[in-house]
Each structure stands twice: as C-alpha cells, then as structure tokens.
Amino acid sequence: MGLTLFIVCLWVALVLGQLPPEIEKCEAGDSICVAETITRILRLFPKGLSSIGLEALESISFEDVVVSQIEPGDPATLDLRFHNLTVRGFADATVAEAKGFDAELPRVLELSGWIPLLKLDGFYEMHGSLLTMPIQGKGHALVEIKECRFRCKLRALEQLRGDGGRYAEIAKVKCLLDVQGIHLNFENLFDNPELSHAMNDVANAKWLEIWHTLRKGITSAVDRLVESILNKVTSKLSYDDFYRV
Incomplete structure (x- = not known):
C-alpha cells in the first residue's frame, strides 16, 4: 500500500x-x-x-535558423542561415533582476542578467558581403559570444483550466543583448582553407562590426528560444504554484 501511494503521489506531481x-x-x-x-x-x-516541463538547457537544438537575410529595401547585405543549430550556455545563465512577478495576470514580466559564454554550433550557408567584402560558403560554424548580458520582456496572459489552476501563456518575448566579445570560426569559406582562415581572422579582429551585422538575427533566435523554454514550463507549472501560499 505504501509503494502504491508513493507511485500515485509521484504521478500527480x-x-x-x-x-x-x-x-x-x-x-x-x-x-x-x-x-x-x-x-x-x-x-x-x-x-x-x-x-515542471523544463527541458535540458545545457544543449538546445534548432532547425533552419535565419540569422541575416537580404530583402528588397533592407540594408542587410548578407544571407546567413543555419540548417541546424545547437546552442550551449543557457544553463550557466545568472538572472540578476526579475520584475513584474506579482500575483495577478496578465502581466509584463522582465528578466535581466548575463551568460558567461554562449556557443552557437551548426551547419551554415551564407552569401553576400561582410565588412564590405564579398563572402560565400557552407559548412560547419562555431560562434562564441562572450559575456552576453540580456534584458528580456515577456508578455504573460492568463489561462484558466479545468483543474482550477491559473496558467501563464507567454505570448511574446523581446530581448535586448549586449556582448563583450565574439569569436567566429566559419569553415569552408570560398572552398579555400587559406582564404577561410584569413577571413575568420579579419572578422574576429572586427568583431564589434560583425556583432552589429548579426545582432538582429541572433537576438531573434534568442527570443524564439526563451519563448519556447518558458511556454513549456508555464504550460505544466501553474502560475500560483510558483509562489508561496
């Protein structure tokens, strides 16, 4: 009977x-x-x-992530997408400030903090121009973002369910990112190892300009990632269960 009760309690949890x-x-x-x-x-x-619906944060995978895209009337000069992308580093994040976590919904929530090292690893394809120079290639890429400081605003809506619980639906996420450094390694640029190495060296020497070029797409990917992570948690853990009664 004791084992049965334990299994029932575990199932309920x-x-x-x-x-x-x-x-x-x-x-x-x-x-x-x-x-x-x-x-x-x-x-x-x-x-x-x-x-509580929390998936592994030490390694998170995505498919078809557009970082930069050339469109009519858009100042972007680079098409860069990852056919598959693995993001590492979120598990090491520190949340330094949380705002708006009050009892009532809907609310605008805000989280800010930093991630020591964020790694984006995957198979890329790109063409266009970078640092005013023509560029093209496809293959493996690793982007390391150092000391990434974030401030994310989340729109949380209220969902009332049959179990009587109030659940939060994260309807929108918008993050601002500020970084202290970027290191890039795009393999197989121009189908030439020497040119590839030289171009990576130039890009890393001018990492701040590269960041301004890629910021919008990387931030959009982070928005998507944060929204996905939080919605899986808030769909399973009721808003009230997060707080002390």
Missing part, C-alpha cells in the same frame, strides 16, 4: 507540475527571491526537470 522541495517558493512580488530561484533551477537542473 508529474502531471500537475510542482517545484521540487529543494527549490524555495517565493512570495508574489518578491523580485529578489524570484531571480535567485530561477538561477537556482538553472544550476541544479541543467539536464532539465520533467515535472
């Missing part, structure tokens, strides 16, 4: 979604506690936590 006992619940409106709790979850569960 997995279905309804509950924070594990080692995670402190916060008072609604306690922004310091919320920031610390989110950071603690990231540190304790880099491989994810299925009971």
